Amino acid sequence: MKRHQIDCRRLLCPMPVIKVQNAIEDLPAGTLVEAICTDPGALNDIPAWSRINGHRLVETRTDDGEYIVVVEVADE
Amino acid sequence: MSEQRKAVALISGGLDSLLAARVIQDQGIHVEGINFFTGFCVEGHTHAIRKRDQNKEKRNNALWVAEQLGIKLHIEDIVDEYKQVLTNPKHGYGANLNPCLDCKVFMVRKAHEWIERKGFDFIITGEVIGQRPMSQRKETMPIVADESGANDLLLRPLCAKNLPETLPEREGWVDRQQLFDFSGRSRKPQMALAASLGFEDYAQPAGGCCFLTDEQYAVKLKDLWQARGSRDYEMDDIMLLKVGRHLRPSQAYKVIIAREEGESNFLQGYRKGFPHIKTVSHGGPLALIDGEVTEQDVQLIGRLVARYSQGRNADEVVLAYTDLAGETRELRVDPMKPHEIPKDWLI
Ligand code: SF4
Numbered sequence: 468m469k470r471h472q473i474d475c476r477r478l479l480c481p482m483p484v485i486k487v488q489n490a491i492e493d494l495p496a497g498t499l500v501e502a503i504c505t506d507p508g509a510l511n512d513i514p515a516w517s518r519i520n521g522h523r524l525v526e527t528r529t530d531d532g533e534y535i536v537v538v539e540v541a542d543e
Numbered sequence: 544m545s546e547q548r549k550a551v552a553l554i555s556g557g558l559d560s561l562l563a564a565r566v567i568q569d570q571g572i573h574v575e576g577i578n579f580f581t582g583f584c585v586e587g588h589t590h591a592i593r594k595r596d597q598n599k600e601k602r603n604n605a606l607w608v609a610e611q612l613g614i615k616l617h618i619e620d621i622v623d624e625y626k627q628v629l630t631n632p633k634h635g636y637g638a639n640l641n642p643c644l645d646c647k648v649f650m651v652r653k654a655h656e657w658i659e660r661k662g663f664d665f666i667i668t669g670e671v672i673g674q675r676p677m678s679q680r681k682e683t684m685p686i687v688a689d690e691s692g693a694n695d696l697l698l699r700p701l702c703a704k705n706l707p708e709t710l711p712e713r714e715g716w717v718d719r720q721q722l723f724d725f726s727g728r729s730r731k732p733q734m735a736l737a738a739s740l741g742f743e744d745y746a747q748p749a750g751g752c753c754f755l756t757d758e759q760y761a762v763k764l765k766d767l768w769q770a771r772g773s774r775d776y777e778m779d780d781i782m783l784l785k786v787g788r789h790l791r792p793s794q795a796y797k798v799i800i801a802r803e804e805g806e807s808n809f810l811q812g813y814r815k816g817f818p819h820i821k822t823v824s825h826g827g828p829l830a831l832i833d834g835e836v837t838e839q840d841v842q843l844i845g846r847l848v849a850r851y852s853q854g855r856n857a858d859e860v861v862l863a864y865t866d867l868a869g870e871t872r873e874l875r876v877d878p879m880k881p882h883e884i885p886k887d888w889l890i
Contacts, residue, residue, distance in 0.1 A: 477812050479782065481580055481603055485620045505812070508603070515606040520615050 473502045480508035484516045496542040504534045548716040549573045549663040551654055555752050556604025558745045559669030562736050564612050566700045567667050570717045576616040578605040579650050581625045582781050583753040604746045630774035639761035643678035651691035665696045665711045672702045672726040701725045763789055766890045770794055789890040796834025798844055800851050820848045824861035827852025849878035
């Protein structure tokens with residue numbers, strides 16, 4: 468499965484959500500989008516945005532001060 | 544069956560836009576939300592910075608509202624375009640640096656462009672006549688509709704009955720009789736409607752959807768514009784204005800001193816773009832220098848930062864100064880005494 472990484476380091480919410488949203492607009496269904504963030508707010512906001520817009524949250528994890536959120540792009 | 548009509552609702556995260564959207568959903572309209580990020584929005588950022596705020600619930604109110612409504616939410620980054628609105632508002636500012644009327648016009652214009660692109664039929668907002676002294680008055684309602692270009696595609700469900708009929712009402716897409724006639728500053732009608740629709744845990748409209756209404760923040764932003772001789776700003780500037788103590792010993796530079804650990808951590812992220820000072824011999828905050836400094840200035844800033852360190856009463860404090868090129872050297876200073884810091888340095 469294709470993986471698409473988005474660097475959201477140093478960005479504060481809601482910028483990480485906006486970056487994920489804008490990336491997903493151009494990506495085919497099934498793509499895994501991995502956002503690497505430093506604002507812990509992203510751990511809540513990206514999953515909330517994904518739920519609302521019908522994309523599947525695959526995982527959230529914390530890795531050495533970075534917060535990683537993986538979302539699978541849904542069909543339109 | 545008639546075609547299902549589609550509306551986009553401006554979602555701020557507050558109660559009014561939540562209600563406006565629900566009322567229209569309840570009339571069988573397909574509603575999606577749009578939320579604009581100007582860079583000055585309060586929620587989202589601040590919780591990431593201050594340590595004491597980190598345990599607070601990290602909720603983005605606009606996302607939360609959309610989830611309550613079961614609607615999609617599109618968040619638009621308007622940071623760059625917003626500079627025009629903020630630095631040159633046709634209708635002026637409110638009590639602080641909030642250009643609310645221009646801001647509303649701008650957002651509705653963006654929403655209008657959005658519905659044209661996406662094939663939606665009309666726009667809804669939670670505006671209420673008389674709710675806000677600057678932007679939500681009887682006279683401003685047509686200004687927002689006209690200047691945004693949305694005209695009669697803009698429907699305000701909470702006060703529609705006090706306003707001329709809009710296209711969605713005339714066409715019978717929505718039933719005007721089931722809309723509302725709220726007016727004035729009272730929040731009671733909204734709270735009653737919220738209760739009747741079963742909403743309880745909504746964000747209280749404390750008046751703060753953005754930093755521009757905050758007096759302290761406005762003072763710092765004005766200072767920045769004055770020192771630079773222009774009303775421009777970058778994203779980093781507006782973020783840094785939310786953090787730390789800002790002291791300006793000279794027109795040429797200011798010093799941003801973290802007030803606690805969370806702020807020091809946040810400022811760390813900006814070290815590469817600014818000369819900075821860190822206390823070495825004692826515990827102390829990180830300080831960034833915004834502007835151009837001479838050798839003499841560096842000494843003075845060192846003494847100032849030492850004042851805010853745990854070595855404030857020591858005879859000598861050692862600090863590390865790093866310039867823009869990344870070169871670090873040691874400073875040995877005697878911390879400033881409180882009386883040596885003029886009150887007007889503090890912005
Ligand atoms: S408070 Fe801020 S975001 Fe809200 S209308 Fe005024 S300027 Fe715009």
